[in-house]
Amino acid sequence: MILFRQVEKHYGNFHVLKDINLQIEQGEVVVVVGPSGSGKSTMLRCINRLETITSGELTVNNITVNDKKTEINKLRRDIGMVFQHFNLYPHKKVIDNITLAPIKVLGLTKQEAEKTAMYYLEKVGIGEKADQYPAQLSGGQQQRVAIARGLAMKPQVMLFDEPTSALDPEMVGEVLDVMKTLANEGMTMVVVTHEMGFAREVADRVVFMDKGHIIEEATPAEFFSNP
Numbered sequence: 062m063i064l065f066r067q068v069e070k071h072y073g074n075f076h077v078l079k080d081i082n083l084q085i086e087q088g089e090v091v092v093v094v095g096p097s098g099s100g101k102s103t104m105l106r107c108i109n110r111l112e113t114i115t116s117g118e119l120t121v122n123n124i125t126v127n128d129k130k131t132e133i134n135k136l137r138r139d140i141g142m143v144f145q146h147f148n149l150y151p152h153k154k155v156i157d158n159i160t161l162a163p164i165k166v167l168g169l170t171k172q173e174a175e176k177t178a179m180y181y182l183e184k185v186g187i188g189e190k191a192d193q194y195p196a197q198l199s200g201g202q203q204q205r206v207a208i209a210r211g212l213a214m215k216p217q218v219m220l221f222d223e224p225t226s227a228l229d230p231e232m233v234g235e236v237l238d239v240m241k242t243l244a245n246e247g248m249t250m251v252v253v254t255h256e257m258g259f260a261r262e263v264a265d266r267v268v269f270m271d272k273g274h275i276i277e278e279a280t281p282a283e284f285f286s287n288p
């Protein structure tokens with residue numbers, strides 16, 4: 062479903078991604094770990110073209126991500142993304158944050174979009190917050206809204222960029238639980254996180270990055286076994 066072949070990403074002389082080769086299958090949960098600054102977030106952001114690659118080949122569902130002719134909106138329709146800092150619209154109610162893209166991009170009616178939004182809000186456990194504003198919610202609740210927003214587009218894959226790093230510790234679990242449920246339901250997921258418990262428990266594969274390279278690719282059992 063996602064294929065990196067000899068992908069390089071340079072900022073001037075700084076090589077943030079070096080010879081990245083990675084294949085992610087449908088239904089797979091890949092957790093990307095590694096030191097800060099090793100290129101994890103950049104690799105994730107290349108998948109939906111928030112960053113462009115310098116060379117190599119990157120495809121999502123056989124769409125070449127970095128072709129001049131690639132329609133970015135079409136590419137991103139199938140890719141949900143959850144950021145560290147939620148990125149919700151503060152002046153819009155929770156439900157309107159979620160219905161925005163389904164109305165605009167998928168062409169749903171307001172009524173259809175609201176039904177979909179409520180379904181996913183219930184799914185992440187915060188249906189009762191639909192008419193509140195993001196600032197009235199805890200960080201963990203806001204992040205669950207962000208996940209519901211991604212899901213409402215019925216994406217083929219969900220990308221998570223350190224989804225719990227900005228949360229107070231007591232809210233980390235509720236977000237990881239939602240992600241775990243999605244994983245168990247067969248969602249294809251690429252997750253950048255420092256939560257090793259999540260990696261160990263939920264990942265099909267752990268990818269370890271350092272200084273722009275993929276150093277190791279292993280099952281959690283292999284990755285966490287002490288040699």
Ligand code: ADP
Pocket residue numbers: 072075077095096097098099100101102103104
């Ligand atoms: P990680 O997610 O592993 O912490 P990142 O992918 O965020 O790493 O960043 C990798 C490196 O690339 C960092 O050293 C960062 O400062 C650098 N970097 C990221 N974006 C840019 C940019 N737009 N211009 C220059 N350097 C960047």
Ligand code: ADP
Pocket residue numbers: 102144145146
């Ligand atoms: P977040 O924490 O929300 O992921 P970052 O602080 O990592 O955001 O990065 C914000 C933006 O700045 C990104 O677009 C990233 O590419 C860019 N950036 C990050 N590091 C550098 C850098 N060293 N030089 C230039 N731009 C950078």
